[in-house]
Amino acid sequence: MGVLSLARMNRTKKLTVLRIGADIIILFLIFLVPWWFSYILLLGALFFFDSYFEILYFGFLLDALYAQSEGISKYLFLTIGFVLFSLQIFVKKKLRI
Numbered sequence: 843m844g845v846l847s848l849a850r851m852n853r854t855k856k857l858t859v860l861r862i863g864a865d866i867i868i869l870f871l872i873f874l875v876p877w878w879f880s881y882i883l884l885l886g887a888l889f890f891f892d893s894y895f896e897i898l899y900f901g902f903l904l905d906a907l908y909a910q911s912e913g914i915s916k917y918l919f920l921t922i923g924f925v926l927f928s929l930q931i932f933v934k935k936k937l938r939i
Contacts, residue, residue: 861891868900877908881919888930897923 864887872880880900888894901923909916 857891861894864891865896868896869903872900872903872907877904877919880904881922884923885926888926889934892934894930895927897927 868880868883868887871883881904884897884900888897898920901920904919905917909918
């Protein structure tokens with residue numbers, strides 16, 4: 843799929859292709875860059891895409907990579923992802939009055 847064929851797609855297909863591309867890029871960057879940079883990208887994707895539930899999957903992956911085995915930080919990224927996802931739904935509803 844080239845750039846020219848992307849220009850002929852409707853809006854829904856463009857967003858789907860863009861979302862899958864963003865997921866792949868963020869997935870690779872989770873392994874290559876520090877956790878805070880990955881989470882900044884996830885936060886941007888959270889407000890760019892509708893219902894970006896992938897933040898929960900990536901939060902789980904970040905927990906698997908960086909979390910300690912005991913204590914409150916065991917599910918820290920997943921919890922932050924859930925809170926941000928919930929806030930995103932609330933904020934987007936308030937902004938689209």
